[in-house]
Amino acid sequence: MSSGDRPSVEELMIRAESMKLDSEGVRKAFEHPSAPEFADQTSRWLPNSDNVHKLLLEAIQRHMPVKGHVLDLGAGTGRLTKLILEQFPSASVIVADYSTTMRHFAAAALADYDDRVTVVDLDMFASLWPDSICGFDVVVSGFAIHHGKSTEAYRLVYRRINEVLNDGGLFINLDHVAGEDRRSSISNAQSWRDFLDLDGGIDSDKFILSSYAEDRPIPISTHRQLLRETGFEQIEVLWEDMIFALYMGIKKSTR
Ligand SMILES: C[S@@+](CC[C@H](N)C(=O)[O-])C[C@H]1O[C@@H](n2cnc3c(N)ncnc32)[C@H](O)[C@@H]1O
Numbered sequence: 532m533s534s535g536d537r538p539s540v541e542e543l544m545i546r547a548e549s550m551k552l553d554s555e556g557v558r559k560a561f562e563h564p565s566a567p568e569f570a571d572q573t574s575r576w577l578p579n580s581d582n583v584h585k586l587l588l589e590a591i592q593r594h595m596p597v598k599g600h601v602l603d604l605g606a607g608t609g610r611l612t613k614l615i616l617e618q619f620p621s622a623s624v625i626v627a628d629y630s631t632t633m634r635h636f637a638a639a640a641l642a643d644y645d646d647r648v649t650v651v652d653l654d655m656f657a658s659l660w661p662d663s664i665c666g667f668d669v670v671v672s673g674f675a676i677h678h679g680k681s682t683e684a685y686r687l688v689y690r691r692i693n694e695v696l697n698d699g700g701l702f703i704n705l706d707h708v709a710g711e712d713r714r715s716s717i718s719n720a721q722s723w724r725d726f727l728d729l730d731g732g733i734d735s736d737k738f739i740l741s742s743y744a745e746d747r748p749i750p751i752s753t754h755r756q757l758l759r760e761t762g763f764e765q766i767e768v769l770w771e772d773m774i775f776a777l778y779m780g781i782k783k784s785t786r
Pocket of ligand 1: 570571573605606608609610611628629633653656672678
């Protein structure tokens with residue numbers, strides 16, 4: 532039900548369905564010159580962002596060797612890479628993204644860490660990844676995998692991630708997830724709108740519309756199942772709030 536002139540969250544979600552971007556539309560959005568600025572405002576739209584990033588770094592600390600090799604998948608501006616490089620001075624990171632705009636931004640933002648960073652062009656949903664993408668202790672991702680256009684696309688990307696990890700390697704993802712049913716998805720999105728409204732400077736409804744038009748989130752239970760099917764164990768949800776979750780899995784030893 533609408534209150535006053537404001538559409539309900541459910542109405543926004545239905546409207547977003549009719550505006551759904553296809554893969555080309557999503558790619559174009561990330562080529563836009565304003566894309567890096569939006570991606571770098573995470574603390575405004577992610578609840579408890581400092582704490583969530585702390586949890587992410589703590590998980591990496593628990594599972595990565597000192598000279599760890601990391602893949603940041605859909606790395607955008609290099610925001611997560613920078614946190615990792617700062618926290619782990621001997622780690623090196625491959626910064627992978629399919630957007631030229633984002634890669635240019637990331638290369639400039641990470642210029643100070645030159646010898647520990649390589650920026651590469653990669654479409655994570657491509658059926659084949661280059662042979663040079665391999666041997667990682669950690670694959671990290673933030674707000675990128677939710678563009679999987681089907682359960683099969685998610686399964687494929689998890690299989691690729693598993694293949695490029697060393698045995699015992701960590702996959703960790705901070706992302707937009709769906710509720711377990713429509714009712715919980717709507718209620719989670721309502722909580723998120725309440726949170727966005729607190730900012731005062733964000734057009735919450737526009738934000739919700741564009742997020743649901745771009746993203747194709749799936750429930751945590753489906754992520755768990757897909758991770759199990761593609762060779763992960765110790766699958767854990769480290770944090771979950773509103774429409775977001777931080778979850779991880781460890782690559783099962785193949786020996
Ligand atoms: C919202 S930004 C998040 C960036 C960063 N991970 C962060 O947490 O700040 C999403 C990024 O995923 C990238 N992306 C989306 N789909 C992708 C794909 N199929 N392959 C590679 N990168 C992709 C976009 O270009 C964009 O840079």
